[in-house]
Amino acid sequence: MNTSNRLIIFDTTLRDGEQSPGASMTREEKLRIAKQLERMKVDVIEAGFAAASQGDFESIRAIAGAVRESTICSLSRANDRDIARAAEALAPAERKRIHTFIATSPLHMQMKLRMTPEQVLTQAQNAVRYARQFTDDIEFSPEDGSRSDEDFLCRVLEAVIAEGATTINFPDTVGYAVPEIFGNTIKRLRERIPNSDKAIWSVHCHNDLGLAVANSLAGVMIGGARQIECTVNGLGERAGNTALEEVVMALRTRAAYYNLTVGIDTTQIVAASKMVSQITGFAVQPNKAVVGANAFAHASGIHQDGILKARETYEIMRAEDVGWTANKIVLGKLSGRNAFKQRLHELGIALESEAEVNAAFLRFKELADRKSEIFDEDIMALVSEEQQAQESEHYRFISLTQQSTTGAVPHARVEFLVGGVQRSCEGQGDGPVDATVNAIESAAASGAELVLFSVNAISTGTQSQGEVTMRLSRDGRIVNGVGADPDIIVASAKAYLSALNKLHAKDERIDPQP
Numbered sequence: 001m002n003t004s005n006r007l008i009i010f011d012t013t014l015r016d017g018e019q020s021p022g023a024s025m026t027r028e029e030k031l032r033i034a035k036q037l038e039r040m041k042v043d044v045i046e047a048g049f050a051a052a053s054q055g056d057f058e059s060i061r062a063i064a065g066a067v068r069e070s071t072i073c074s075l076s077r078a079n080d081r082d083i084a085r086a087a088e089a090l091a092p093a094e095r096k097r098i099h100t101f102i103a104t105s106p107l108h109m110q111m112k113l114r115m116t117p118e119q120v121l122t123q124a125q126n127a128v129r130y131a132r133q134f135t136d137d138i139e140f141s142p143e144d145g146s147r148s149d150e151d152f153l154c155r156v157l158e159a160v161i162a163e164g165a166t167t168i169n170f171p172d173t174v175g176y177a178v179p180e181i182f183g184n185t186i187k188r189l190r191e192r193i194p195n196s197d198k199a200i201w202s203v204h205c206h207n208d209l210g211l212a213v214a215n216s217l218a219g220v221m222i223g224g225a226r227q228i229e230c231t232v233n234g235l236g237e238r239a240g241n242t243a244l245e246e247v248v249m250a251l252r253t254r255a256a257y258y259n260l261t262v263g264i265d266t267t268q269i270v271a272a273s274k275m276v277s278q279i280t281g282f283a284v285q286p287n288k289a290v291v292g293a294n295a296f297a298h299a300s301g302i303h304q305d306g307i308l309k310a311r312e313t314y315e316i317m318r319a320e321d322v323g324w325t326a327n328k329i330v331l332g333k334l335s336g337r338n339a340f341k342q343r344l345h346e347l348g349i350a351l352e353s354e355a356e357v358n359a360a361f362l363r364f365k366e367l368a369d370r371k372s373e374i375f376d377e378d379i380m381a382l383v384s385e386e387q388q389a390q391e392s393e394h395y396r397f398i399s400l401t402q403q404s405t406t407g408a409v410p411h412a413r414v415e416f417l418v419g420g421v422q423r424s425c426e427g428q429g430d431g432p433v434d435a436t437v438n439a440i441e442s443a444a445a446s447g448a449e450l451v452l453f454s455v456n457a458i459s460t461g462t463q464s465q466g467e468v469t470m471r472l473s474r475d476g477r478i479v480n481g482v483g484a485d486p487d488i489i490v491a492s493a494k495a496y497l498s499a500l501n502k503l504h505a506k507d508e509r510i511d512p513q514p
Contacts, residue, residue: 004226005259005260005261006226006260006261006263007220007226007227007228007251007260007261007262008043008044008200008202008226008227008228009042009043009044009227009228009230009244009247009248009262009263009264010042010043010044010046010073010202010227010228010229010230011037011042011044011045011046011229011230011231011232011244012046012204012229012230012231012236012241013033013037013231013232013235013244013276014030014033014034014045014046014047014048014059014063015046015047015048015049015075016046016204016229016231016236016237016241017231017232017235017236017241017276017280018048019236019237020235020236020237020240020280020282021237021478022280022281022282022451022452022471022478022479022480023235023280023281023282023480024477024478024479024480024502025059025279025280026055026059026502026505027055027058027059027062029279030047030048030059030062030063031059031062031063031066032275032279033232033272033275033276033279034047034063034066034067034070035066035067035350036268036271036272036275037067037070037232037272038067038068038069038070039265039268039271039350040264040265040268040269040272041069041070041263041264041265041268042070042244042264043070043071043227043263044070044071044072044073044097044227045063045067045070045071045072045073046073046074046075046099046229047059047060047063047064047072047073047074048060048074048075048089049074049075049076050074050075050076050082050085050086050088050089050090051076051077051081051082051085051086057085057088057089058089060072060074060086060089060090061088061089061090061091061092064089064090064091064092064093064096065092065093067093068094070095071093071095071096071097071137072090072093072095072096072097073090073096073097073098073099073139074086074089074090074097074098074099075099075100075101076098076099076100076101076127076131077100077101077102077127078100078101078102078123078124078126078127079123079127080127080130082100083098083100083127083130083131083134084134086098086131086134087131087133087134087135090134090135095137096134096135096137097135097137097138097139097167098131098134098135098137098138098139099138099139099140099141099169100127100128100131100138100139100140100141101140101141101142101143101169101171102120102123102124102127102142102143103120103142103143103144104120104142104143104144104145104148104149104152104153104156105143105144105145105147105148105149106147106148106149107144107147108143108144117152120156121152121155121156121159124140124142124156124159124160125159125160125163127140128140128160128163128164128165129163129164132163132164136164136166137166137167138164138165138166138167139165139166139167139168139169139202140157140160140165140167140168140169141168141169141170141171141204142156142157142170142171143171143173144171144173144174145170145171145172145173146170146171146172146173146174146176146177146182146185147173147174147176150185150188150189150192153189154189154192154193157189157193157196158193158194158195158196161193161195161196161198161199162195165199166198166199166200167199167200167201167202167227168196168199168200168201168202169201169202169203169204169227169229170185170186170189170201170202170203170204170219170223170225171203171204171205171229172203172204172205172206172212172215173204173206174206174208175205175206175207175208175209175211175212175238175239176208176209177205177211177215178209178211178215179211179214179215179217179218179222180218180222182203182205182215182218182219182223183215183218183219183221183222183223184222184223185223186201186203186219186222186223186224186225187222187223187224189223190223190224200226200227201219201223201224201225201226201227202225202226202227202228202229203215203216203219203220203223203225203227203228203229203242204229204241204242205219205229205241205242206236206237206238206239206240206241207234207236207238207239207240207241207242208238208239210239212234212240212241212242212243213242213243213246213247213250215242216228216230216242216247217247217250217251217258220258220260221258228242228247229241229242230242230243230244230247231243231244232244232245232272232273232276233245233273233276233277233282233284233288233291234246235276235280235282243289243290244264244269244272245269245273245289245290245291245322246289246290248262248264248266248269249266249269249289249290249317249322252266252317252321253316253317266321266322266323267320267321267322267323268323269290269291269322269323270291270322270323270324271323271347271349271380273291274291274377274380275380275384278380278381278384278467278482279384279482280480281452281454281469281470281471281480281481281482282480283454283456283467283469290317290322291322295319295324296319296324331343331364331368331374331379332368332372332373332374333365333368333369333372335368335374337357337358337361340357340360340361340364340379341357341361343376343379344357344360344379344383347376347379347380349379349380349383351383360382360383363382363385364379364382367382367465367486370486371463371465371486372463373461373463375458375459377458377459377465378458378459378465378484381458381465381467381484382484384482385482385483385484385494393417393420393501394418394419394500394501394504394505395416395417395418395444395497395498395500395501395504396416396417396497397414397416397483397490397493397494397497398415398416398417398422399414399415400412400413400414400415400436400487400489400490400493401413402432402435402436402489404431404432404435409428409429409435410428410429410430410431410432410434410435411426411427411428411435412426412427412428412429412432412435412436412438412439412489413425413426413439414426414427414436414439414440414493416440416443416493416497418443418444423443425439425440425442425443426439426442427439427440427441427442432489433453433488433489433492436489436492436493436496437450437492437496440493440496440497440500444500446472446474446500446503447474448472448473448474448499448500448503449472449473449474450470450471450472450496451471451472451473451478452469452470452471452480453468453469453470453471453492454468454469455467455468455469455488455491455492456469458484463486464486465484465485465486465491466484466485466486466487466488466491467482467483467484467491468482468483468484468488468491468492468494468495469481469482469495470482470483470492470495470496470498470499471499472496472499472500472503474503477503479499479502479503480499480502481494481495481496481497481498481499481500481501481502482495482498483495483496483497483498
């Protein structure tokens, strides 16, 4: 099965990506990302960890019922309770997969599981056998595989394939591997395990040493893996995971070398990147490969001269192939609803109803009255903000007045809705943002700690909207709120209220790991 030239893209943004501190998402946010992944033609979407929380269970179930073109997967530990919970969440899916795992490294078995190797072997077999009752598509992962004993791995993997595992995922759980060793380890495992040809082999790499993409490609080219597990923007705990956009474009740009086919619609990559960034509040660095703002920018005179003569002199791929648009300025205050709706379609933004389109169009008109040039990034931000507002309405921004003069204490007055009731509050602080937050807290009394405040320009020029991320922590929960506005202080107020909405939401997951 691993001799095929078809490479499966397995996206785990909604599961492993969400394990980044502060990246926790609501069910509606997960559903929006899942639909974008489906538009991008991702083969397998790991929608979450059903046993982790009721919120995660409901998210997986909603995605399983809404997405039809991709296989929907739930992670589960190697025990009957987790597997049954995953199967229940996946019930509505047209194509479903259960992904079960257990640690196999000596360190993990001894210190974390407190189990002997024989106990781990037995539990792995039992888990796959039980999961087969619910679906024929079973993936098994030996957690911390890159630090596991090779002889023991052979025993475990041969046994789970015999029990019916159809995908064997070899994870570099802590980012310890280096490409040549990682690829050759998979190659030896496939050669040593008699029934290895009965399963598709997969790689799941973390980026602790900055080698996740290189290790994944080595696992494919040297080891013969035919599935790569990755996340949009390389999102993930610690230093993140293999970046989907990087492996996909490496395979496409160097197609003659890799000789592998990938079904991804690459023109949807930038839209997916921006959506994940806006929902999680994790900004994409400007020099990030493929999706960074500078990925196709040329400042050097020599480079600019070359690009003007022939793009291929300094560009190995076309910006439009990954979803960047050459026509940045698209709409203005005189643009009509149909033009706005058409641009949403071109940007890959799918709104569920005419009511949502109308609400987004009203926001667009309000912004156009304040900002002469509307960029694609502005449209993406206002749609994201409108969708977040519709999902959680407990706190909603109305207006802000603030005064900040050199030598005087900044003062802010904020009006916002709390459960439909209008509140007006005032506060002072070290700066206008501090005064605004203090004003909101005087009425909200959330008790949350602000652990991150960041500002990014959505587009270019002094008229650019500022996109503010506020990360709040309370009782072990970490959430992100995002707000956008040409006025940075207003954007800050919106972001803070957005984060309070997430803290207030009853279905928000507390911890992505059980």
